[in-house]
Amino acid sequence: MELVILDTAEAIAERAADKIEALLTTKPDAVLGTATGSSPLPLYDELTRRCAAGRLSFAQVTGFMLDEYVGLPAGHPERYATFMEVNLRSRVDMRPGSLHGPDALAEDLQAACAQYEEDMAAAGYCDLQILGIGSDGHIGFNEPGGPLDSRTHVDVLTEQTRRDNARFFGGDIDAVPTHCITQGLATIMEARSLVLIATGEGKAKAVAQLVEGEVSTDWPATVMQRHDDALVLVDPAAASLLT
Numbered sequence: 001m002e003l004v005i006l007d008t009a010e011a012i013a014e015r016a017a018d019k020i021e022a023l024l025t026t027k028p029d030a031v032l033g034t035a036t037g038s039s040p041l042p043l044y045d046e047l048t049r050r051c052a053a054g055r056l057s058f059a060q061v062t063g064f065m066l067d068e069y070v071g072l073p074a075g076h077p078e079r080y081a082t083f084m085e086v087n088l089r090s091r092v093d094m095r096p097g098s099l100h101g102p103d104a105l106a107e108d109l110q111a112a113c114a115q116y117e118e119d120m121a122a123a124g125y126c127d128l129q130i131l132g133i134g135s136d137g138h139i140g141f142n143e144p145g146g147p148l149d150s151r152t153h154v155d156v157l158t159e160q161t162r163r164d165n166a167r168f169f170g171g172d173i174d175a176v177p178t179h180c181i182t183q184g185l186a187t188i189m190e191a192r193s194l195v196l197i198a199t200g201e202g203k204a205k206a207v208a209q210l211v212e213g214e215v216s217t218d219w220p221a222t223v224m225q226r227h228d229d230a231l232v233l234v235d236p237a238a239a240s241l242l243t
């Protein structure tokens with residue numbers, strides 16, 4: 001696992017975009033794993049700029065989202081499908097319908113999880129997976145305590161995660177869903193490259209565990225230590241508890 005500390009969120013976005021640009025140059029029909037939340041937003045801005053400038057194209061790219069809330073109706077602004085449509089898909093030349101997510105509106109959620117895993121397997125899993133990290137160490141929505149070999153499943157969001165994400169729901173923790181569908185840790189680890197972005201001091205403890213802790217279900221992101229091509233991009237605040 002490679003750790004790079006960069007001064008600003010913009011510098012991090014550029015570094016992550018360089019990696020994606022290199023991938024799309026050699027493999028225009030790459031499979032890209034996308035994350036939601038605030039961490040990748042500067043990256044999506046940078047990818048949008050590079051696409052507009054003709055430096056890269058998503059025309060042949062297939063995307064797979066990491067996760068989706070259960071319980072939000074279609075079109076809800078905080079649904080991750082909406083988030084990805086607004087912040088990436090519609091801003092670049094990615095074909096409508098080419099960015100997939102788990103069907104968290106399905107009646108049978110277990111079947112929806114199995115279907116999503118099957119769809120990802122059929123696509124050969126991701127060439128590159130973009131990740132953020134929760135302050136409790138989750139990646140995707142794999143919350144602490146879950147097995148390291150999990151596949152796409154329904155997970156229960158921790159109180160900490162719901163508190164962290166209340167900012168997207170008008171500050172109201174009760175408006176934050178309690179459940180989600182997420183790629184499992186083993187699903188995420190299938191990606192040929194992982195690029196994790198963490199900014200701000202709220203991520204410092206999770207980053208310290210990710211980089212310096214033992215691999216443990218208590219800090220799910222630590223499983224990334226076992227990946228051959230994992231890049232961790234952090235700002236000085238997120239790096240502040242590293243020894």
Ligand code: F6R
Nearest residue numbers: 035036037038039132133134140
């Ligand atoms: C989002 C996701 C989560 C977030 C994490 C950090 O699809 O899977 O793991 O990356 O909760 O969220 P932000 O970036 O909002 O701090």
